[in-house]
Amino acid sequence: MKTLQIITTGGTIDKVYFDDKSDYQIGPPEIGRILEDTGVAFETHINALMRKDSLHISERDRDLIREVVDHSESKHILITHGTDTMIETARALMGINNKTIIITGSLKPARFRDSDAVFNIGCSIGAVQSREPGVYICMNGKIWNPLEVRKNRSANRFEIA
Amino acid sequence: MKTLQIITTGGTIDKVYFDDKSDYQIGPPEIGRILEDTGVAFETHINALMRKDSLHISERDRDLIREVVDHSESKHILITHGTDTMIETARALMGINNKTIIITGSLKPARFRDSDAVFNIGCSIGAVQSREPGVYICMNGKIWNPLEVRKNRSANRFEIA
Amino acid sequence: MKTLQIITTGGTIDKVYFDDKSDYQIGPPEIGRILEDTGVAFETHINALMRKDSLHISERDRDLIREVVDHSESKHILITHGTDTMIETARALMGINNKTIIITGSLKPARFRDSDAVFNIGCSIGAVQSREPGVYICMNGKIWNPLEVRKNRSANRFEIA
Amino acid sequence: MKTLQIITTGGTIDKVYFDDKSDYQIGPPEIGRILEDTGVAFETHINALMRKDSLHISERDRDLIREVVDHSESKHILITHGTDTMIETARALMGINNKTIIITGSLKPARFRDSDAVFNIGCSIGAVQSREPGVYICMNGKIWNPLEVRKNRSANRFEIA
Numbered sequence: 001m002k003t004l005q006i007i008t009t010g011g012t013i014d015k016v017y018f019d020d021k022s023d024y025q026i027g028p029p030e031i032g033r034i035l036e037d038t039g040v041a042f043e044t045h046i047n048a049l050m051r052k053d054s055l056h057i058s059e060r061d062r063d064l065i066r067e068v069v070d071h072s073e074s075k076h077i078l079i080t081h082g083t084d085t086m087i088e089t090a091r092a093l094m095g096i097n098n099k100t101i102i103i104t105g106s107l108k109p110a111r112f113r114d115s116d117a118v119f120n121i122g123c124s125i126g127a128v129q130s131r132e133p134g135v136y137i138c139m140n141g142k143i144w145n146p147l148e149v150r151k152n153r154s155a156n157r158f159e160i161a
Numbered sequence: 162m163k164t165l166q167i168i169t170t171g172g173t174i175d176k177v178y179f180d181d182k183s184d185y186q187i188g189p190p191e192i193g194r195i196l197e198d199t200g201v202a203f204e205t206h207i208n209a210l211m212r213k214d215s216l217h218i219s220e221r222d223r224d225l226i227r228e229v230v231d232h233s234e235s236k237h238i239l240i241t242h243g244t245d246t247m248i249e250t251a252r253a254l255m256g257i258n259n260k261t262i263i264i265t266g267s268l269k270p271a272r273f274r275d276s277d278a279v280f281n282i283g284c285s286i287g288a289v290q291s292r293e294p295g296v297y298i299c300m301n302g303k304i305w306n307p308l309e310v311r312k313n314r315s316a317n318r319f320e321i322a
Numbered sequence: 323m324k325t326l327q328i329i330t331t332g333g334t335i336d337k338v339y340f341d342d343k344s345d346y347q348i349g350p351p352e353i354g355r356i357l358e359d360t361g362v363a364f365e366t367h368i369n370a371l372m373r374k375d376s377l378h379i380s381e382r383d384r385d386l387i388r389e390v391v392d393h394s395e396s397k398h399i400l401i402t403h404g405t406d407t408m409i410e411t412a413r414a415l416m417g418i419n420n421k422t423i424i425i426t427g428s429l430k431p432a433r434f435r436d437s438d439a440v441f442n443i444g445c446s447i448g449a450v451q452s453r454e455p456g457v458y459i460c461m462n463g464k465i466w467n468p469l470e471v472r473k474n475r476s477a478n479r480f481e482i483a
Numbered sequence: 484m485k486t487l488q489i490i491t492t493g494g495t496i497d498k499v500y501f502d503d504k505s506d507y508q509i510g511p512p513e514i515g516r517i518l519e520d521t522g523v524a525f526e527t528h529i530n531a532l533m534r535k536d537s538l539h540i541s542e543r544d545r546d547l548i549r550e551v552v553d554h555s556e557s558k559h560i561l562i563t564h565g566t567d568t569m570i571e572t573a574r575a576l577m578g579i580n581n582k583t584i585i586i587t588g589s590l591k592p593a594r595f596r597d598s599d600a601v602f603n604i605g606c607s608i609g610a611v612q613s614r615e616p617g618v619y620i621c622m623n624g625k626i627w628n629p630l631e632v633r634k635n636r637s638a639n640r641f642e643i644a
Contacts, residue, residue, distance in 0.1 A: 001303070006431065015339075017346075017430055022337070038269075038280045039318055040302030073251045107200075108339055111434050113596070122283025125302050129289035141201030141286050142162070157200055178498075178507070178591055185500075187509065269500055272595050274435070323625070360602045361590075361640055362624030429522075441521045444605025449622050452613035463523030463608050464484070479522055 001129040003043045003075035006031060007065060009089075010052040011082025013117050015109040026051040030110035031080055034118050042127070045074065053087075054082025054105075062092040069096060076128045077101040078121075083151055083158075086137060090146035093135045102128045103146075104138040107156055114142075162290040166235035168226060169193060170250075171213040172243025174278050176270040186214040191271035192241055201286070206235065215243020215250075215266075223253040230257060236287045238262040239282075244312055244319075245275045246256075247298060251307035254296045263289045264307075265299040268317055277312050325365045327396035328353060329387060331411075332374040335439050336418040337431040348373040351433035355403055356440050362447070367396065375426075376404025376411075380424025384414040390417060398450045399423040400443075405473055405480075408459060412468035415457045424450045425468075426460040429478055438462075484612040485527045488557035489514060490548060492572075493535040494565025496600050498592040509534040513593035514563055517601050523608070528557065537565025537572075545575040552579060559611045560584040563604075566634055566641075569620060573629035576618045585611045586629075587621040590639055596637075599623075 008014065008029040016027035029048050047068060050061060069077050075098060081089055083105045090103050102124040110117035124138040137144040139151075139158040150161040162242035169175065169190040169249040190209050208229060211222060230238050236259060242250055244266045251264050263285040271278035298305040298320040300312075311322040330336065338349035351370050369390060372383060397420060403411055405427045412425050416481050426446040432439035446460040454477040459466040459478040461473075472483040491497065491512035503638075511533050530551060532566035533544060552560050557580060564572055566588045573586050585607040593600035607621040620627040622641040633644040 037275045038277045038302055042303060113433055113435050114198045116199045118279045119283035122280035123287035126284035126287025126299060126304060127291045129304055130288045141199055143287060143290055274594055274596050359597045360599045360624055364625060428612035436520045438521045440601045441605035445609035448606035448609025448626060449613045449628055452610045463521055464525060465609060465612055
């Protein structure tokens with residue numbers, strides 16, 4: 001892997017906290033800072049495509065994500081995405097040839113001290129350069145087939161569907 | 162991957178700081194805390210085998226590590242190790258059949274805010290479940306063949322040998 | 323100062339994030355963990371009195387806080403509180419004799435990496451043992467007279483009223 | 484307090500870790516980053532005077548520190564310093580009129596996740612604006628008279644002498 005194409009779409013991983021609004025909003029992508037701390041030995045191209053809660057990702061948004069993936073010159077694609085609908089987006093990307101695509105996100109915002117964001121991004125990068133072409137979900141330390149995984153909302157984790 | 166065998170040997174990743182001695186020492190393994198923060202969807206067995214600066218890992222120590230790997234029932238092995246001699250240890254583990262073995266560590270102690278430890282462990286876990294049986298180094302976000310990588314000490318990073 | 327009475331009432335400082343609800347809630351007090359990390363050289367008594375967004379602190383709640391302060395055997399009182407109405411609570415505590423009372427909180431949850439919570443608690447503890455009896459607000463690194471400070475909501479900071 | 488004069492001299496608080504040397508060295512002052520995260524409501528002037536382990540602070544260094552304090556236009560002075568000899572430096576600064584001087588540091592480097600650095604700086608800032616002119620040590624959450632405190636090296640904390 002010489003170049004990794006990163007596409008960010010929003011979701012919990014990029015949530016920031018604004019006290020004056022007393023709620024969370026989606027900020028700029030955290031993945032840049034995370035990769036800088038790590039000193040990765042390959043090039044990265046970051047496309048900050050959208051900043052959406054994944055409940056608001058539409059079919060049109062998925063078409064746009066697919067288009068960006070299709071046009072990327074890299075064979076290795078990492079997408080950060082809200083966890084509520086990342087499986088739907090993964091399924092919408094199936095059938096693209098010759099690219100390994102990993103979709104990840106986090107259950108707690110990257111800015112939290114005990115967030116799973118750095119781990120999940122690391123896990124995705126380990127997998128994206130190791131797997132055959134195809135589309136995968138990376139959550140809870142596992143690489144899942146998008147057709148065989150679900151988010152268990154009450155337990156707040158991913159598991160076999 | 163249902164079970165991941167983890168073997169810790171010491172190294173920078175587990176270094177702690179003692180002010181009264183004005184230096185660092187190797188503490189208990191940090192990987193347990195890291196996996197707990199993440200909530201991984203598989204079982205882990207942690208064997209805290211030794212607590213050594215990797216400059217002090219002997220051939221005897223490597224024999225011991227190999228023995229533990231050989232006797233593990235898991236097909237997926239993650240070893241945390243000091244970065245100065247992890248390549249030698251990786252080479253000493255080549256030839257073991259039917260197991261995917263990843264050796265990782267960190268350039269800054271896991272207790273540092275900007276450590277690469279969490280990322281590297283994530284990256285290793287993404288790779289260990291994705292790669293063919295064999296031995297690999299995971300550092301700087303890449304999965305390396307132990308015969309083709311070196312640590313560049315002055316630049317403090319791993320690169321193609 | 324031999325003993326510090328701590329009263330926690332909720333607010334941003336104790337906010338935690340639940341992904342499945344896509345919002346935050348007020349969790350158990352963070353101040354215990356913070357003081358443990360620090361190793362303070364005095365005794366602390368923590369009374370986790372309520373877990374409220376400060377917009378929901380009622381006059382009745384303020385009466386209860388005042389009662390707890392009145393009955394504390396300590397002369398040094400630290401109250402953690404949401405920032406939106408901490409000034410009102412401070413004013414409601416004026417007139418208590420022989421006690422130095424500091425009210426603090428944070429603009430970002432303590433669980434955020436770049437939260438002001440640890441700093442503010444430190445600042446409050448430095449002031450509570452240094453000031454004459456009275457009631458003070460500690461925010462943005464300053465010890466304020468509750469009659470002369472206001473929260474600037476749009477700039478998200480405290481300033482001279 | 485409108486302006487806080489900060490003087491940094493090195494010590495554990497500013498220690499960074501270099502893997503290639505397998506030891507710690509004193510880096511640039513961390514206090515700037517800490518105050519930026521907090522958003523303090525006063526001006527700060529930072530004088531990064533030296534980068535020394537406090538065991539290497541000489542009488543000449545103390546003379547220099549005293550000179551910088553004497554010439555500062557601010558009445559509020561915060562000095563970060565290694566913990567091993569901060570008491571000696573505090574005593575060397577006694578007798579300066581009309582200035583409140585707090586000396587602090589940390590038992591663990593500021594870059595550690597569980598460092599006492601942010602808390603100690605907060606505590607010092609709460610005290611410096613609250614105390615009568617004089618010289619004080621701020622460690623372990625207490626404001627100490629330099630004539631009545633000692634560092635207990637084996638327990639790694641400050642206590643009544």
